[in-house]
Amino acid sequence: MDGEGDVAMTPEGLEWKFSQVFGERAAGEEVQEVDIITAIEFDKTGDHLATGDRGGRVVLFERTDRIDEGVHRGVVEAMDCSSSQHPEFHYKTEFQSHEPEFDYLKSLEIEEKINKIRWCQTSNNAMFLLSTNDKTIKFWKVQEKKVKKMCNFNLDPPKSTINGFISSSNVPASSKTFVTNGGCIDNPLNFRSNSLPFRGITSLHLPTVTSHETSLLAKCRRTYAHAHDYHINSISNNSDGETFISADDLRINLWNLEISSQSFNIVDMKPANMEDLTEVITSAEFHPSHCNMLAYSSSKGSVRLIDLRQSALCDTHSKLFEEHEAPGSKSFFTDIISSISDIKFAKGGRYILSRDYMTLKMWDINMDSGPVATFQVHEHLRPKLCDLYENDAIFDKFECCLSGDGERVATGSYSHLFRVFGCSEGSTEATTLEATKNPTRRQVQTPPRFLRSPGNSSHGGLDDINGNGFDSTTKLLHLAWHPSENSIACAASNSLYMYYA
């Protein structure tokens, strides 16, 4: 599986190699809308990866290369791969997190699309995660459960049954392969209506458990609903382990993980008169270690840092990070392209990475005069902003991520490309990779690429970063960096590609 990728040589840069792909598209295969990946997230250890899709499903992957061979040898062998140094993941399980709903009061459809996934603290070998669509956040527990065959009941004839599974809520209704959670549900005797003549109960005994097979079961533990009037764009766990925030276009709410019936509004940007609305919240994240600090970004290109200690309703920020446009450079698109689509704290919490349409910016929370670094991602598109505006591509929300050591940053682009930049002092590293099995082929060879432009001919004359044809429908929005190693997972429509260096 490895070794197929070519090597990208950049000065002091990393050599990115292809590692794995899940859900690869065969040539000419139509992409099912529901299969498009809309969220990617590694857990804290990096041993698990979760993806969410448009169809409301959450798929979990587990790292296999480091896990005790004794237990998972079978799995590794089944995958027919030689042991290697880089992270290898295998499909673990999937479950239906959200279903399409209809809000009858507002006459609005609520899509099942997963907007964000966040991992929570593991305990008792169970994995916990939060997933959200536009309106409702759910808290999931995924755990190996023993499938118990019970027998030796007092009353029934020797007949065994499998106990403890209610699988209906979790089995995805998709044609993808998946491990069923339940196994056969074979309703045992209903003793209440049992008319069997009973004879000779002379002694009592407890049923015995005869089988210890295990199966993965995902269970929705809590549902945090009815707290958002607008679409939720972010959720983020607090370092205190008991609270999390959810942000929509105008408000940020604070929840206790254990209480789903109430939340506290901590930021409210809604003006008294909606006509005065000039700015919306686009993303929000808690500081990785200071439980009282959180940052949120806005459509006006600013990042605000707030301190929850200051007051209950944090409408006044403690720090504001924004870059002032050079006078005279303002155009019709200035406001649109300065809108921040994603922010991420670096591991230590001192730096914040923000992504707007054209650039990645790194901010030091101790310096609010301007970003400490700016990386050009889409500068080559500047002449084409008009076309991008026409087909709405200018509103695409690209995510960004940082490596665990904070040395590099990455973000997506069009034509299934993504870029990795070195952000340490003096680094000039800037690599462009394509989410295919051969991530660097565009740099090595530049073949004329046939563009599939389904029923939409407006992208004809556009070029991508490497001067190739450019297709704004094949955008790479979601990607995540492994928390401790140089490994990136990114979503190219319905496929999950993984690379390592």
Added chain:
Amino acid sequence: MSMVDEPLYPIAVLIDELKNDDIQLRLNSIRKLSTIARALGEERTRKELIPFLSENNDDDDEVLLAMAEELGVFIPYVGGLEHAHVLLPPLETLCTVEETCVRDKAVESLCRIGSQMRETDLVDWFIPLVKRLAAGEWFTARVSACGLFHIAYPSAPEMLKTELRTIYSQLCQDDMPMVRRSASTNLGKFAATVEPSYLKTDVMQIFEDLTQDDQDSVRLLAVEGCAALGKLLEPQDCIAHILPVIVIFSQDKSWRVRYMVANQLYELCEAVGPEPTKTDLVPAYVRLLRDNEAEVRIAAAGKVTKFSRILSPELALQHILPCVKELSSDSSQHVRSALASVIMGMAPVLGKDATIEQLLPIFLSLLKDEFPDVRLNIISKLDQVNQVIGIDLLSQSLLPAIVELAEDRHWRVRLAIIEYIPLLASQLGVGFFDDKLGALCMQWLQDKVYSIREAAANNLKRLAEEFGPDWAMQHIIPQVLEMANNPHYLYRMTILGAISLLAPVMGLEITCSKLLPVVVTLAKDRVANIRFNVAKVLQSFIPIVEQSVMEKTVRPCLVELVEDPDVDVRFFSKQALDAIDQVMMTS
């Protein structure tokens, strides 16, 4: 043989259902665990049932919660105290599950069992369990461990005690904030069992670490620890160690910590005693009353009276009253509301002169507050201020406020004021009441909202009780009976309700002469709902009216209603007739 079968059958069902697919059946079986145990006998319960439960612990939370609760009272079924330790293993696993309420219940049950166990058994079984949990791989086990130390510690030998103290202090420095929070919450209980010499050294060190934790959620739990520890320490130690912490907390950067201090300050004052309260805590409290954060002011405002009570009137006048004045015009309605709910209590503390001079203007401004909750809170505590300044001074400003509330747009506000009317009536006296409030009480009977009409009827009853039947006969009954002819059937229904409530208070004579005729007339109402309510009211008259009246008036009326075309009317009149017959039979 069959003699044995019969009682065993239901037990066999219960046992089998412990593993049924239907959670309700499993839950039911767990709830009847004691029945199963009795049938199995003590020995088999110990050797089979309890191990069975220990193994099968990956059930739904509801089942686990029920199991944790049942096991807490299971000592008699396993053979008494000497075998109590067999209950520990299943509870130990329940202490590690991730659902908080299950863990809490398991800890509670463990504490309950542990507090009954023999000392040697505690050392042999309970303390090792605590140590295992405290060293647990997952934070859930360690969180649970914190709640068990106060049971384990007293019986431990000296060596083990030292170890337990060390383990506890490690838990307070755990990587997981959840564990530190649990350790912080349980510190007071644990400290109460620790010897005074170690209290000053080990426990205070632990406490000091917790107060400097960088997680707000841990620090604010440490605030509660202040009061608990303060009560355990000698006064001088308390002043030396606890007081500075309280003062620092009251200026903490996090409003949530200051909020906790504001809530707890009264208890903290008790812990440190009067002198330091005056010198250190009064300034701290004044700061909290003037805090930037409304939530903190709300908490502080709610404690104004409690706090003033432990101060001398001079100090209260000098330090607290100026703040109260500011708070009465606070920008947050919730602050004013919190103040309004307790400010009345300051009157007895300040005495009559100061109350009239200083407090009365504040009352009056709060009574005119634009926010109904504030006004309501003042009115609800009126009896307290009446005792100090007398009603005359108040009544002039009171009445407009009451009238305004009585006609408030929000029916909940109207409901609240109605509920205070009997209290007001008792304070204001008959004379004042007749003039001003009588009309209002009648007006509510015709409110658009059912709850208000219902409350209004109830109010009349309570007024009748307060002022006596004679007064009611003059001021309530005529008006009420007049409304029985209201063209709207819902209002007629309200009147029926009021009549049935008033009858027991008014007594036999008035009921028969005044109320009963009206009810009988309504039996001919064209609306069926009225007619069956007449049947209900007549039934309620049974204990009040005499037998002769019953036979002469009530029964014929009901007999007629039994033939009613409406099925509900027939049902209720039949029910009433049956009730009459029953009374006849017994008498």
